[in-house]
Amino acid sequence: MLKAVLIDSSAVARGLLNTVLTDGGYDVCGQGHTSALGLALLVKHRPHFVCIAREQVEDGTDVVRSIREQFPKTLIFMISGGIDAASLQQAHAMGVSGFIVKPFMADTVLKTVRNTVIAMVRKQQALAVAQKDA
Numbered sequence: 785m786l787k788a789v790l791i792d793s794s795a796v797a798r799g800l801l802n803t804v805l806t807d808g809g810y811d812v813c814g815q816g817h818t819s820a821l822g823l824a825l826l827v828k829h830r831p832h833f834v835c836i837a838r839e840q841v842e843d844g845t846d847v848v849r850s851i852r853e854q855f856p857k858t859l860i861f862m863i864s865g866g867i868d869a870a871s872l873q874q875a876h877a878m879g880v881s882g883f884i885v886k887p888f889m890a891d892t893v894l895k896t897v898r899n900t901v902i903a904m905v906r907k908q909q910a911l912a913v914a915q916k917d918a
Contacts, residue, residue, distance in 0.1 A: 785809065785810065785811045786810050786811065786831075786832040786833065786901065787810070787811045787812075787813045787829060787830070787831040787832050787833075788805055788810050788811065788812050788813065788831050788832065788833050788834065788835060789812075789813060789814040789815070789816070789822060789825045789826055789829060789831045789833075789834045789835075790802060790805075790812060790814070790815045790816070790834075790835050790836075791815075791816050791817075791818075791819065791821070791822030791825075791834060791835070791836040791837060791840050791847075792815075792817065792835075792836070792837035792840065792863060793817045793818070793837060793839060793840070794837070795817070797837065797863065797886065797888075798815045798817075800888050801835060801863070801884070801888055801893070802815065804888055804890045804893050804894065805835075805893070805894075805897070807890070808890070808893075808894040808897075810897070813825075813829040813831060814826075814828065814829050814831070818840070819836075819840050819843060819847040822834065822836065822840065822847065823847065823850060823851070823854075826851065826854070826855055826858065827854075830855070831858060832858065832859065832901075833858060833859035833860070833861060833881070833897065833900075833901070834851060834858060834859070834860055834861070835861045835863055835884060836848075836860060836861070836862060836863065837862075837863045837864070838862055838863060838864040838865075838867075838871075841862055841875065841878070841880070848860060848875075848878045848879050848880060849878065849879070851879070852878075852879040859881040859882070859900060859901065859904060860879060860880050860881050860882075861880070861881060861882045861883065861884050861896070861897065861900070862875050862880045862882075862883050862884070863883075863884045863885075863886060864883065864884075864885060864886065865885070865886045866885065867883060867885070881900050881904065882896050882897070882899075882900040883896070884896055884897075
């Protein structure tokens with residue numbers, strides 16, 4: 785079972801996403817309302833992925849960079865009510881793996897997480913084969 789940490793200042797959003805992920809078979813092992821608390825939960829639980837609200841990503845704490853440095857294999861999903869092309873490109877450049885749009889549609893959230901996990905596993909397998917052949 786894949787483990788997740790949720791970071792969002794909205795308790796309602798965290799609760800809804802927790803329900804969607806838990807019902808979808810994921811283990812939500814921690815929830816925080818600030819970037820600092822979220823990083824502490826990452827250290828404690830070592831999750832496979834983290835869902836972090838856009839306002840936490842853009843609050844000036846460089847939380848995505850910190851997660852990338854400390855937990856390079858952890859997938860990062862940015863939660864937002866909407867996202868434009870420029871923000872999408874910027875988030876990808878920072879290391880965000882995928883996006884979850886509010887309001888949460890359970891099927892869409894679970895499909896996004898599943899497809900991103902599968903893509904990352906395939907990418908790592910391809911790299912391993914390429915290194916083996918080199």
